[in-house]
Amino acid sequence: MKKLDEEHERLLSELDRRKMKRRKDSDEFKVVEGVIDPPTLKALYKLLNKGAISALHGVISTGKEANVYRGEDGDGNSVAVKIYRVSTAETDFMLEYIVGDPRFKRVKKRSRALIPQWALKEYKNLTRYHDAGVRVPKPLDIHRNVLVMEFIGDPKSSISAPMIKNVEVPSPVKTFNQLLRMITIGYTKANLVHADLSEYNILWFKGPVIIDVSQAVLKTHDNAKRYLIRDIQNITSFFRKLGVESENPEKIAEHILASGEE
Template sequence: MKKEVTRKVKRIDTEVDKLRMRRKDTDTLKVKENVFDEPTLKTLYTLSNKGIIEAIGGSISTGKEANVFLAEDNEKDIAVKIYRISSSTFNSMEDYILGDPRFRNVRHSKRDIIFAWTKKEQRNLVRAKEAGLRVPEPIVAERNILVMEFMGNEGVPFPQLKDYRMEKETAKEAFDTIINYIDLLYNEANLVHGDLSEYNILIIPETEEPVFIDMGQSVTREHPRSIEFLIRDIENIARYFKKYGIREDPHQLYTTIRNKEPKNEENDL
């Protein structure tokens, strides 16, 4: 079975090579060894058989707990986020898991936590999109793999906010949109991003519209540290945009968001 699965993944990987898609990872073999363990290969095999993934290629990004790869379905580019089971730790997850009611009935093995975390990111993206934020549209979550909309053009991801230079007028518009997204996330989706900064906001160059990404750690309002995370998110954005001469008071922004009447809270995964 393992040899069959490996052949399947190599085949779809070869298809990406034939399409000459960009490969940003200079050490592909090392990435494969760290990410594509046997259970992950089997899950990719399942998703491929279902027609969800037709081809998978190079790494788009590498985070503390997950790798994101460029892939294709039968029509377009997609993104495949794989949470590493063998090499991940709970260090960066623990603050967001403890106190989140959506983890209340999850067994505390590494595998089960990661599976729940993957499903949680899918649900967070759904709720954010429904609230009016621009986020990658999730397609499916299967075990430790999240398949979602690729945010980019022709195989090239949209730039991170930290790498995109704006005019001051455009920067103010982007800042206002980001603060509005934080507001919508909190008061409409009942969520706090929890790790918001210039590193996990993309900018669509054509429209200079912000896109929120990396929402696996996002917590519900009833999480005991949700206010702390909300304040930190606002402070991070206010700090970054000072470079454009925008000097909004984080406390005032926080107070405005907090004083709104939220929708009913949900605890679903």
């Protein structure tokens, strides 16, 4: 119990230290204040007790939906800790992607009730993608609005991987084809369509890694085809800027849809 109490104190002091940063760090101060509320702190404690995390460090990325922090597991290895906003979350757009999903039959429309379901949806989608062989962060654990995932980046320096839009892609044609294969495998083996794929949610670490899959829908979703075409349009548009010529996005989508029916 003494060791557990010490771990609690260490995590709490780290969180408190971040909340009490001087005004020169006011942006991070506001971010942490807006994400780590008392219920979230309880969720972090739960994951601490399970050994999923032992420390929480700097912000990797911030967004309207969630912030991602670098953390450590019980063995000191880097992990990514995604904390979904609860009190300040915008949830209206989420309903389009979760209502009708047979995995979530009782969708809560109030933000405080919907956010844990949204986080669980990302965990389930990551599991599907990972098990199918698509390069995504491996999901490690979840409790309510806190998701623990594999850290994508240099494990020695703990520097997180950049977005693909911020790197010089070494072989654009090869990478474009890799992503099309990932989309195809996601559709045919994971039975998912990302539904928001673009250069903003693809990391680059020894190749492309797809992230932010909370909105991904089952291929049986009424709008799955439309989302698939939109994903491909985004990818072809980005790679066109890198000199990659490709088929019409609708035709590429038709090939993928046909392969999913085999």
